[in-house]
Amino acid sequence: MPVACYGSVARDIHDQDDAELEATGYQREMPRQYSMMSLLALAYALICTWNGFGSALGTGLRTASTAGSIFMLLPAAGFIGVVSLGMAELTSAYPVASGQFYWVYALSPPEWAPFASYMTGVISVIGLWLGGASTYNFISGMTLSIAQFIHSDYEIEAWHKYLVYVAVVWLSAGINIFGSRALPSFNKFIFSFSLATFIISVAAMLAGSYPNYRPARWVFTDVTDSTGWGGNGVSLIFCFINALYGFLGTDAGVHMTEEIPNPSVNGPKVILYPVLIGLMTVVPFACTCMFVIKDMDAILHAPSGLPLIQVYYQATQSSTTTVLLMVAFTVCFFACGVANMTGASRQIWSAARDECFPLSEYWKKINPTYQMPLNAVLVQAVFNTAYGLIFLGSQVAFSLMVSASIIFLVGSYVIPQAILTFRNRERLLPPRAFDLGRWGYIVNMMSTVWTLFLCIACCIPTELPVTKSNMNYNSVVALSLLALAYAGWIYSRKGVFKGPKIDTQLLYNARVKALQATDEQIDERTYLIQHNSAYVDF
Secondary structure (H helix, E strand, O other), X not given: OOHHHHHHHHHHHHHHHHHHHHHOOOOOOOOOOOOHHHXXXXXXXXXXXXXXXXXXXXXXXXXXXHHHHHHOHHHHHHHHHHHXXXXXXXXXXXXXXXXXXXXXHHHOOOOOHHHHHHHHHHHHHHHHHHHHHHHXXXXXXXXXXXXXXXXXXXXXXXXXXXXXXXXXXXXXXXXXXHOHHHHHHHHHHHHHHHHHHHHHHHHHHHHHHOOOOOOHHHHHHOOOOOOOOOOXXXXXXXXXXXXXXXXXXXXXXXXXXXXXXXXXXXXXXXXXXXXXXXXXXXXXXXXXXXHOOOOHHHHHOOOOOOHHHHHHHHHHOOHHHHXXXXXXXXXXXXHHHHHHHHHHHHHHHHHHOOOOOOOHHHHOOOEOOOOEOHHHHHHHHHHHHHHOOHHHHOHHHHHHHHHHHHHHHHHHHHHHHHHHHOOOHHHHOOOOOOOOHHHHHHHHHHHHHHHHHHHHHOXXXXXXXXXXXXXXXXXXXXHHHHHHHHHHHHHHHOOOOOOOOOOHHHHHHHHHHHHOOOHHHHHHHHHHHHOHHHHHOO
């Protein structure tokens, strides 16, 4: 296609994307600076499943040993895959940054729509913030564990961890603010860096341990339970929840849809592809870790509290190699923290446009210099800083509260799908590029039922006998946070929050026009998406 045509075609694409956004009730405020590849890289950085598995390795080994840690990855991927299919269809139908919050409003009966939408928006933000806290917690732990591995006489104190935690939070915020224009390139670099780190880590462990590997029979059959529940399957449920942690965050693509071209087509891709990439990387990494374990007791009782560092060392027998691998691993995990703040800030900003939250007039502002929601980033950084003070009181309490992020995140993914299960899908959903068709009801029903099971499972005590110190307080935490959210509705948003202004007919017409694009236009769109520089210049 001649270069002279780029500008007019790019403008046509912009006009079509902006027309669809206008039909959903909004004017474009953010630059469409992400290509599908750079947004896919961001979504991958956020879930980066093999990193999530490595950070929570000890929990999996304690609950169901090697076999449970490996095989529970498959149902975890299946669960998130099904839930993400439903999200991908909704993204294609309503490609707006507010995601779950918006979908619930559009799909709910009018009398319930404002309240249901408000609660979903709050639940989503809580899940993202708590998920971010868990990520920054792991990063600070990894950083100090590396220091302790190098200097064995170093004692990690709670306040040390808190200071590193705060530094990580604000460094993530700084990159999101001052490096906002460079984030697409940063994420593409991290995508390549993470895959390279994965390959090098697997190769180094296998080469360092050759030929002294654990027997395959032990790796793939041992399900020793150290929780006290015994061999009744409960430990496998815990292992499933632990494996699920590495797949969370597939809604990142949802909250960035207003910053990519052709979001109704590309949005579903950046939701689904990271799950597939995550599964393809985490299974080889998990199997490698199990085959190279020499001393399970040393893994479970690692002095630093981070088993992965012992796995690397037992495999390579080299302190230098272990440190280098851990530093690279920590860099990948830090990118997850940056991506979390990027996605969460878009969720806060986009919902605040409709006055969803108290003080929405501040959270919905776009900074003209950095062209990003500056206040939304800052409020998350302040929250995470204050939340981290729980370190100084109880690390156990912090971890228990953070684990509630699974309930809130997955819950927000599924609420709109649960609504679709009981309402007329074909009447409620506009024409869309990604259409589940007759499978839609099945996907939405499975997502709803499995999530109800997950919420119950997340509240089961993880050890027997149950004591004050090992009691699972997730149910208390979740209900308390929901009560606070409800109080916010009663005393602040009720009567104020009316929901987004959707022009159903305009959206329908815009979508039909987009789906009836000629083959030549589709080829031109594809070319420009792949060559992002030609697209974002306008």
